[in-house]
Amino acid sequence: MRIRINGDTHEVDVDVRTSLLDLLREHLGLTGSKKGCDHGQCGACTVLINGRRINSCLTLAVMHDDDEIVTIEGLGSPAALHPLQAAFVRHDGFQCGYCTPGQICSAVGMLDEVAKGWPSLVSEPGTDAVALTDEEIRERMSGNLCRCSAYPNIVDAIRDVAGAGA
Amino acid sequence: MKTFDYRRADSPAAAVGAAAAARTRYIAGGTNLLDLMKLQIETPERLVDINRLDLHDVEDVADGGLRIGALVPNSDLAAHPAVRERYPLLSSALLAGASGQLRNKATTGGNLLQRTRCYYFYDTATRCNKRDPGSGCSAREGVNRILAVLGTSDQCIASHPSDMAVAMRALEATIVTLTPAGATRRLAIGELYRLPGDTPHIETVLEPGELITHVELPPPPPGRQLYRKVRDRASYAFALVSVAGAVAVEAGEIRAARLAFGGIGTMPWRDPAVEAALIGQAPGRPAFEAAADALLRDARGHGSNDFKLPLARRTLVACLAELTRETGR
Structure with a gap:
């Protein structure tokens, strides 16, 4: 199959059982996306498919030819960090760092959802312009767990970038 | 995970045809099915990938209702202007479920058919009549905090996990399917599900290979x-x-x-x-x-x-x- 990841096209031959996460990590050496629970409960494996954030552990690689996948490796580089990567460093938005690539990919997808006016459970009904309060950030990021509980600083980092982009 | 034969369908008729083989499952979002396949609770011999079917639209119906394609993701449905304006309880229910990542993948049809999160259904070291018919039920005497208090039987007390389906029951949704014989069937959502009784492993009235194509909502209720x-x-x-x-x-x-x-x-x-x-x-x-x-x-x-x-x-x-x-x- 052919799959596009971070702008590169890869020709790969995979067992049908291979999750997208395992393809990234085990076949392509893109180990930025992390395997936490492998059951869609922790968010460490979050990547962007055609711009939408999803759990890469809960989808099969074979279902994604033609799709455009972006992982943490595709967002920024050590020399040129993505604004969210820089904000996580600035705000100390991690301790062990294992959940961080998933947090950042999720936040990228989440901010795009906010830009589209998508509501969350805590949004004021009937409004299209989402005010990205801390409550909104926490609700929208609830699919990304941090066992070190760096949540306050993660929220600070995301709020910082969202404010700058608004 | 047990291996399987992977097929991709490009039309509902082709999907139903490919699903005629025994032990076949359709896969759309896959967020629940793959979870269960990793645990070998689901062990299909064939997966028919239906993501390329043309069932991704939400359309207004002349009577004031809404026709929702089975492949519309939960997040898109929750954000759809018609749903937010006319069926706010459905938008809220969708947004109350799962996480942003899962809602981006999980589909309308798949949400209806998701399986229980009963701890004992998931734990293959325990007894479960739903997972292994006739084996017994570890939940009745076990930790059943999240389980059901209505509609239970001696064989099963598993709760249905969906938020979306609860909203759709209140909205009197109709489930539209394509049967293996090629006919269109329409079911009130209350008719889709079965009580566990003596056969908790049979959760809906759908035939093997029957494909949900749409969910139709009548005009919104007053109030x-x-x-x-x-x-x-x-x-x-x-x-x-x-x-x-x-x-x-x-x-x-x-x-x-x-x-x-x-x-x-x-x-x-x-x-x-x-x-x-x-x-x-x-x-x-x-x-x-x-x-x-x-x-x-x-x-x-x-x-x-x-x-x-x-x-x-x-x-x-x-x-x-x-x-x-x-x-x-």
């Missing part, structure tokens, strides 16, 4: 709408109790009421007696308590889920107060 979910943490948890409600009050009297419940039933729950207890009554504690009495008349706890009876009562009363509150106060 105010609400979806309230009570759970163990503020976000990203299944319901202990949830209420989907639409209630209309006119001239100091409840004229119309639709109420459906999650977390407490073995299927998305709706009971006409609850609504009958409200119609024609003045909004207030006596009518709300009578509705709760009707809801819980056959409810039975199993130890660690006994708390769901008072919790369901209080949640229903609180929701009815909110739904019938005079505006401007």
